[in-house]
Amino acid sequence: MGEATLVISAQPDSIVNVQNFHKRYRKQTAVEGVSFAIKKGEIYGLIGPDGAGKSSLMKAISGILTYDSGSVEVFGTLISSEASAESVKGRIGFMPQGLGQNLYGELSVEENIDFFAQLREVSPEQLISRKCKLLAMTRLEKFTDRPMKLLSGGMKQKLGLVCTLIHEPELIILDEPTTGVDPVSRRDFWAILTELLREQNISALVSTAYMDEATRFQQLSLMYEGKVIAAGEPEKIIAKVPGTLVELVAHPQAAALSQLKPIFQQVEAVGAVLRVFAEGQEEETAIKQVKSLLSNQEVSAIHASQPEMEDAFIALLSQANLTDSDTAPAINTHKESEIDASKKDGLAIEAENLCRNFGAFRAVDQVSFQVKQGEIFGLLGANGAGKSTVFKMLTGIMRPTGGEGKVAGQDMLRATQAIKERIGYMSQAFSLYQDMTVLENIRLYARIYAVPRKQLKQRVDWVIETAGLQGVEKRLAGALPMGIRQRLALGCALVHKPKVLFLDEPTSSVDPVGRRRFWDILIQMARVEQVAILVTTHHMSEAEHCDHLALMYAGRIIADATPAQMKVALVEAAGELLEVSTDQPLLALKLIEQAGFDEAALFGKKIHLLAKESQQVRQQIEPLLTASHISLHSISPRPPSLEDVFIHQIMTHENEVE
């Protein structure tokens, strides 16, 4: 303990100080020896997949969970008893995980806020002024009378934030506030949080399962299975794993994958692009090595870039020997060359002018698109954009109001039963039987899909091998980790060798390692078995994997192209993505917004904005910043992400509607 006190006194400005924290639930260890400190005015991040121990830590800091050993200090008070926890609770705001989990569905927006204000003993005068300010900031003023349960996911989270802030806490603790929220609402949420930090000088501890949100934090801890893998500034964590990311397009892709896999630990097919992380290598040597390995293939668009948080996370995990060693599904390549051309060109899904009304509300409006055999097609959109209604119509559970279509060669209006026999479907929530074993689940679905009795055993073995389920056959599905469960669900969807696969947000709650393994299987299915795969998602990391994307907004398709084409279109329409680095990012952001860059957003300490004339931007911004005594470090272009594309598209359409 002597050491711990020494550390605490060394950081007098920290408002939260956690030392050697341990938490156990019965026999299961949730958190094991975690230490970190949060400084005043900082957004501190806890990043890690499900089961990393983030929630336990946050609850302990909020004073609502006891812990086994170590120390937790909040505002200089050691949280060791109920009394000490009570003494700081008034200065903390805690928002638990789950959309609107702490709110009351039947109460209206305003009633929810009033309730939390009463709970926190906010005086009526203060309540009025704070409510006004917070509602304006979150743009919820128009919805004060609406019951909470009727709000969208993003709005629920914003209301949750308002209720958490109504007593003006100095520290807010937000447990996965952006999980299940679409990119536009996500960026909106971060913008509000940034503004709050700027105006009210509060500190925040935020957890997330998305690696791509890492750049939002000033400091973070990367967690996995109760331990901290790395901590510090995002850039410094990435720098802990030196190396080069090589991106290239190779043909045939599956063969290239199997050639690179034995040499490099991290090889991944993202849509048409192969991402290879050459750990510890300089750019030139990395490119050289990749090229020589693929000497007998068509390689194009090869270039090197910086690794991202996810690459670093996976590398750090394997350095710490934390990746589970269950067998990765083998990639079977010999069949790829045998596929005849006619099969490749066949259309797996044709949707023509699909419409669906719910009463007077039109949920899907004239949606048309085509998916080829062997193509991975992504249907993107926020919650309520109409993705799942399109899915339900194509899978035959819902009749369209208008339009027509063909799925796996069958008419979707007349042959729903035939369609059901020919497609595989995997839902977002794990919807297999948790009280049955892996083998029992696979066998059940094999029999439901009428796999012939003689082939049953062989087919079940094939599923187990393809989905990488060796060794867990006899275990109950409910007892498996998320990643393996999703592979089981995929295996069950593949048991009758469907020609078309429907996946509804397949990897939204899976850790990066599990997600990559999952996509490996999908890539094999698409490239080798020529299965057409339709994926709905609002996760941009899933969207990057698709060969082709359709973006839905308010029931209509507003963009239909490949990811690369979409990025090019963004640059043409809105300009380049510029990253602005300054010494006072919060203040700088405000000035840049006032200068007319509405879409500017803060990522950690850097500001992102879109501009057509990048030279002009410097001339426009620099004098503004110097006038406020902010020094501009750099303005540099960055390749836009699909998230930038998505947000720009949606914003443009929202503005058109208004």
Add this chain to the structure above:
Amino acid sequence: MSLMARIIEGKRYHWWSRMAAMTGKELLQLGRDTVLVCAVLYLFTLDVMMAGGVKMDLNQGAIVVHDADHSMASRELIYRFQPPYFKMLGEILNEKEGVRLLDHGEALVVLDIPPKFQHDLLQGKPTAVQVQVDASNTILGTLAASYSAQIIGQYGFDAALQRMGLTGESLEAVPMVDDRHRVWYNPNQKDAWFMSISELLTVITVLAMLLPAAAAVREKERGTIEQLLVSPLTPIQILLPKVISMTLVILIGTALCVGLVLYGFFEIPIKGSLPLFFLVTALYTFAMSGLGLFISTISRNLAQAAMLVMMIMMPIILLSGAWTPPEAMPDGIRQAMYFSPLYYYIEMAYDILLKGAGLAVLWDSLLSLSLLGSVVFIFGVWRFKRQFG
């Protein structure tokens, strides 16, 4: 043509194969649910045993006496209130004390013997005793009142005969109606026979609704229904296996109960045909599972389903004659009883088990149950199809 026939044959095979797979799945899941298995076992064994242990007799009813006479006659009357029916707590000194004991629930009966009781009897004058009964529990009160009336009546009768000097042999010359009962079907009038069968039928009713409802709601709750709906299964293929497997479970439980508890423990002589009894039970279970499926369409989780089962249970049992015979019901309610499937089932179950009745006697009840059951079942399936079809 032969190809066509083969395809049809294949389709039929798939249909049954899918049904078999789904039924097996339901049984497997039920078997994994330890709590549910224990509850079912308990209901079919211990619960029925406990219900059979309930006696409808008056047992150790507390009685106090205010004896203002203190004579031989009064002592003899008091002496006739014997265990096991009554338990004499003792004498009280005034009537107020008697009322107090009734108020506090310490005494069930207060017997009040007036002064000059013996004197009047010996003089041949009519005399009266007062009996106060606590009837807040109607059944106990009625029993206590009627038992006391019997005892006092018999005492009066004996006293009258004695006064007339009629005892022993000379008694045979007196014109008297000798009331000789012949009790059929339950010769010793054991309450256990009636009560245990009645409880078994109630258990079957609850489980026939709750088990399929729970199985269907669980699929909704956990989202597994979604995966089934996009599969080639028809709503019937999703539903029927639940009903079939749960009926099977209930039949096994019933067999266990009839064999171990009714026959083994209470030694009820099973008079009728057991296959007929199980057939009727299967039919009844099917009918009630229709209600269970209906419940599953309107409830979102298991708790709601269980609440609704309780809600529907009550009128069905009240209107069935399980607790009160139809003869005791007022007119409108008596007609309503014809719509309770349990009414027919109870009638048939008692008739088969105790009276040994066969189809010749029961055909009309069986027909009514089949009709009512079909309507209820089709309604349940229709609701389910409309929600998920």
